[in-house]
Amino acid sequence: MVMLEVAKAGLMVTVQAKPRTGYLAAGVSPSGPMDEDAFRIAQALAGNGPDAAALEFAQFGGSYRVSEPTLVAVTGGAAEVQIDGRPVPCWESHRLEPGARLDVGVLRGAIWGYIAFSGGIDVPLLLGSRTTHVRNAMGGFEGRSLVAGDRLALAPSAMLTPRRMRSIFRKPSGPIRVIAGPQDDYFDARxxxxxxxxxFAVSTRRDRMASLLFGPALHAARGHDIISDGTPPGSIQVPGSGTATVLTAERQTTGGYPKIATVISADLPRLAQMPGGLPFRFAVVEQEQAEDSLLSARKQADTVIAEIENG
Incomplete structure (x- = not known):
């Protein structure tokens, strides 16, 4: 059995995999990676399929060793990555030999990074997924973030040939696009x-559940309390303080604050990856445009993954 050892834990390092769907009625939000495209690309570079699990970290990756030869790939943003002190590039895979130390430094231009190992991290399926839901302390590795000294099993893999991308995945630019509502009528013209x-800008008060935004206070003319209803990913809810808050992977499944708008799925990873304090604006689009944008983003990611080749 191949073992992965955490020599030095990064920030908020968790095992993530495909979202845990179908349990909103039971109060379990899907969780899963904050940036699904970067996660999928890391898995493909490591030779893994869509059901494999990898590590997600916030800003700083940490240090790791493996007990058998393994492929490793780091994505999400730009970071200083070293294997036994030798710099290696992100966004391609590299062979990690037994005992060699992988060091993943601070991300630049992004918040959430991914470390994929060939075979994938072998943790039990829980409600159909290996992903960690930290707030519910469920799934992944003991339902928690990793700490130094943790040892995790990797699934067997015959893939040991490093891989690289032929084309670059580019996120859309411009305003963060939203669909109005579902409580858009609670807010007046002002x-x-x-x-x-x-x-607006993403504040330092962010985690896998939500990101609080710096920006003007928003007053709900019809009041800031509603009968609790569902919270789709990207919901921008506004409590009595007027602080807009974007709900993400580990959001609560229902909420009692009005939601002025919802970030479209194609732009939510870009917002999640936005460095704190970087100004941006919102723009309203119609549902049809939001659907077309998501299909286009998925097609681009699929093309990038299909073109990954052995290095």
Whole structure:
């Protein structure tokens, strides 16, 4: 059995895999990677299929060793990655020999990074997924973030030939696109003017559940309390403080604050990866455009993955 040892834990390092779907009614949100495209590319570079598990970290990756030869790939942003002190590039895979130390430094231009190992991390399936839901302490490795000294099993893999990308996956640029609502009518023209015309930025108060935004306070003319309803990914809820908050992978499944808008699925990973304090604006689009944008983003990611080749 191939073992992965955590020599030095990074920040918020968890085992992540495909989302855990179908359990919203039981109060279990899907979890899964914050940036699904970067996660999928890391897995493909390591020669893994869509059901494999990998590591996700926030800003700083940490240090790792394996007991048998293994492929490893780091994606998400740009970071200083070294194998036994030798620099190696991100966004391609490399052979990690037994006892050699993989060091993953601080991400630049992104918040969430991914470390994939060939074979994938072998943790039990829970409700159909290996992903960790930290707030519910379920799934992944003991339902928690990793710490130094943890040892995790890797599934067997015959893939030991390093792989690289032939083309670059590019996220869309421009405003963060949203669909109005579901409680858009709770906000008057003044609130909507602030929401669309003034800059916002992601604050330092962020985790896998939500990101609080710096920006103008938004007043809900019809009040900030509603009968609790479902919270889709990307919901921008506004409590009485007026602070817009974007709900993400480990969001609560229902909420009692009005939601002025919802970030479209194609742009939610870009918002999740946005460095703190970087200004951006919102723009409203229709549902049809949001669906077309998601299909286009998935097609681009699929093309990039299909073109990955042995190095």
């Amino acid at each position: 609130a909507w003017s602030l929401f669309l015309d003034e800059p």
